Amino acid sequence: MDRRNVHFALVLAYHGPGFRGWQFQEGQPTVEGSLRKAAAPLFQGPFRCRAAGRTDAGVHARDQRVLLAGPCEHSADTLAKALNARLCEGIAVLQCREVGPDWDPKSGSFAKSYRYQVWRGPYLPPVLHDRVWWIQGRGALSQTAIEAAAAHLRGEQDYDSFRSAHCQARHARRCIWQLDFRPEETAAILAHPDERCALASFTVTGNAFCQHQVRIMVGTLVEVGLGKREAASIPGILEAKDRQAAGRTAPAQGLTLQRVYFPGEEALSGVPSDARWPGCPWD
Incomplete structure (x- = not known):
């Protein structure tokens, strides 16, 4: 596929006790850090990662919404499969779809x-x-x-x-x-x-x-x-x-x-x- 600047909306689930919360922390296991690490080889340049909200260390999620946006040659289905193959135990991408550039999981949710x-x-x-x-x-x-x-x-x-x-x-x-x-x-x-x-x-x-x-x-x-x-x-x-x-x-x-x-x-x-x-x- 051609390289495009694509916006993906993810539904993410995770088991909280293995992570120090959602937000990236240097040297600590976090959900955002794990997702960024899994996604990095799948994008052809810098990409954005933004969630609907932070969760504390130990808190679970069954419907965290996440935006991944950047240059990518993969379809939504391919990206989801690749992420699930690379993510550590305790995190799963349940759904992935392509969205418009204005979609935002935090400001767009009520x-x-x-x-x-x-x-x-x-x-x-x-x-x-x-x-x-x-x-x-x-x-x-x-x-x-x-x-x-x-x-x-x-x-x-x-x-x-x-x-x-x-x-x-x-x-x-x-x-x-x-x-x-x-x-x-x-x-x-x-x-x-x-x-x-x-x-x-x-x-x-x-x-x-x-x-x-x-x-x-x-x-x-x-x-x-x-x-x-x-x-x-x-x-x-x-x-x-x-x-x-x-x-x-x-x-x-x-x-x-x-x-x-x-x-x-x-x-x-x-x-x-x-x-x-x-x-x-x-x-």
């Missing part, structure tokens, strides 16, 4: 959805290793208390108390329209039923997230589910605008970037028709 899994029990099934937050103990978290607390965390508001002290975002104003807690079946994990054990997941969808925001919200809600914090305390935490007011940061390995949404996928994302935020694409 929302992301994350899933966080929690295992409660006296032991951790090996199949869940590096996939959940293991909270030692017996019995399920209180769904009623968590749902009452989560209701205060939905909407467009300031999440200063729920972001890392090292977060560099200019502000913490975000719009979150989904924050659900759901018990899950354990039959596919345990050969024998065990009432001491419980698996559950949080699903969080919003226009954007501050550093560690989802993990801090989950850590706080788990404290509520364990009876260590009252659901009614959440409004006060939000008003404090102080990281110390919220709960612990949940471990990274329980978190997965589930989906990135682009214009035309509003119904799929569940965004309310009246939702608005700074930079909202339909504002």
Whole structure:
């Protein structure tokens, strides 16, 4: 094929614990670094690599969106096959298509959805290793208390108390329209039923997230589910605008970037028709 300046849109999935996050770091195993290394021989010159967003060390992704753009003689299908043959274990290109020069996975997307899994029990099934937050103990978290607390965390508001002290975002104003807690079946994990054990997941969808925001919200809600914090305390935490007011940061390995949404996928994302935020694409 002729050498062309081509823009490729990738759907990337990865298992987080083997990497120090998405962003390239010299001398460290990162997802971006691994992708750049695999892609370099497939481009005939400098190329761009840009993701829909960064993920922290240990966080998984099943729908990271990535732009690779530069001089390339390969078709999208050939590039995907070549990348998968060269990528290290724990990363896979699920889809690859050619896009126009204006496509951008970060500025072009309007929302992301994350899933966080929690295992409660006296032991951790090996199949869940590096996939959940293991909270030692017996019995399920209180769904009623968590749902009452989560209701205060939905909407467009300031999440200063729920972001890392090292977060560099200019502000913490975000719009979150989904924050659900759901018990899950354990039959596919345990050969024998065990009432001491419980698996559950949080699903969080919003226009954007501050550093560690989802993990801090989950850590706080788990404290509520364990009876260590009252659901009614959440409004006060939000008003404090102080990281110390919220709960612990949940471990990274329980978190997965589930989906990135682009214009035309509003119904799929569940965004309310009246939702608005700074930079909202339909504002």
